[in-house]
Amino acid sequence: MIGALNLERPSGERFRDAEIMAMETLAGQVATALDNAHLYARSRQTVRELSDSLAQLRLAQAQLIQSAKLAAVGQLAAGVAHEINNPLTTIAGLSELMLPDLPEAGGLRDDMALILRETQRARSVVRRLLDFSRHPEPHRDLTDLNALVHDTVLLIYHAAIARNIYIAEAYAEDLPPTQLDANRMKQVALNLLNNAVQAIARGGHIYVDTGRSRRDAAPGVWLRVRDTGCGISPENMERIFEPFFTTKSPNEGTGLGLSVSYGIVQDHGGIIEVESIINQGSTFTVWLPVAGRG
Numbered sequence: 001m002i003g004a005l006n007l008e009r010p011s012g013e014r015f016r017d018a019e020i021m022a023m024e025t026l027a028g029q030v031a032t033a034l035d036n037a038h039l040y041a042r043s044r045q046t047v048r049e050l051s052d053s054l055a056q057l058r059l060a061q062a063q064l065i066q067s068a069k070l071a072a073v074g075q076l077a078a079g080v081a082h083e084i085n086n087p088l089t090t091i092a093g094l095s096e097l098m099l100p101d102l103p104e105a106g107g108l109r110d111d112m113a114l115i116l117r118e119t120q121r122a123r124s125v126v127r128r129l130l131d132f133s134r135h136p137e138p139h140r141d142l143t144d145l146n147a148l149v150h151d152t153v154l155l156i157y158h159a160a161i162a163r164n165i166y167i168a169e170a171y172a173e174d175l176p177p178t179q180l181d182a183n184r185m186k187q188v189a190l191n192l193l194n195n196a197v198q199a200i201a202r203g204g205h206i207y208v209d210t211g212r213s214r215r216d217a218a219p220g221v222w223l224r225v226r227d228t229g230c231g232i233s234p235e236n237m238e239r240i241f242e243p244f245f246t247t248k249s250p251n252e253g254t255g256l257g258l259s260v261s262y263g264i265v266q267d268h269g270g271i272i273e274v275e276s277i278i279n280q281g282s283t284f285t286v287w288l289p290v291a292g293r294g
């Protein structure tokens with residue numbers, strides 16, 4: 001039963017048989033119509049739920065593919081880095097030994113100094129790559145994220161001012177101390193800040209702030225670096241966390257900053273998110289879980 005129909009005559013007279021029959025037919029039709037309307041609403045709801053879960057499934061799949069791809073590329077790169085590290089060590093060591101014995105005249109010593117510098121540069125890239133892939137046992141202490149970020153801002157402050165970039169810092173006062181590998185997390189902050197500086201060609205702003213928020217009910221803290229720089233195109237957006245992906249000249253970028261940062265944040269159980277509008281700027285947010293109620 002989906003409802004009841006109550007009919008009365010104002011005069012109180014009884015309905016005739018034919019009238020009752022007509023009413024019964026009508027009631028049947030109304031009932032069918034109501035039933036159909038309910039069914040329709042329910043099927044619309046089901047369709048909506050299905051398309052929601054389909055969208056969630058697609059998102060989860062895309063994230064899975066992305067992290068599997070990063071892991072594979074990371075392993076490959078780590079293998080290559082190991083192979084390259086040894087010969088580079090030999091070249092750097094021998095150049096250093098030979099340098100003082102070379103004659104100043106004729107430029108030989110300068111050439112050797114250049115070989116040494118370039119080899120050291122290559123080694124530092126390789127070392128960073130190994131750091132990224134090794135996932136060393138994290139060394140964590142209760143850390144004040146605000147102080148860590150501010151210390152890192154100081155490192156790039158002068159480079160920024162020299163490029164007409166102004167940095168505004170806004171730190172949340174109620175931030176709980178967080179279990180962090182401070183050195184590695186500094187590296188994350190430095191990478192994000194360097195990228196922000198490099199994204200701004202002719203003057204601009206970098207906004208650095210921190211706060212606390214929950215994700216899936218887990219308490220955490222976040223660090224955000226926003227710049228008014230060149231922004232990231234949608235095609236590049238899919239690749240920025242890949243090792244060696246860079247849009248910069250070899251002097252400016254190695255393409256390792258974000259992939260290393262991604263690994264570090266992941267080791268902390270956190271998440272890096274990016275939003276960007278081309279020619280307007282980018283926002284990188286790092287969220288990190290904190291123990292307890294936060």
Ligand SMILES: Nc1ncnc2c1ncn2[C@@H]1O[C@H](COP(=O)(O)OP(=O)(O)O)[C@@H](O)[C@H]1O
Nearest residue numbers: 195196199231240246247253254255256257258
């Ligand atoms: N704040 C930013 N604004 C614009 N582009 C960015 C920003 N951060 C990262 N990118 C893009 O992501 C690429 C990869 O960044 P990263 O891994 O730090 O390597 P690198 O800085 O050495 O190029 C950069 O080359 C750049 O194209």
Ligand SMILES: [Mg+2]
Nearest residue numbers: 191195257258
């Ligand atoms: Mg970088």
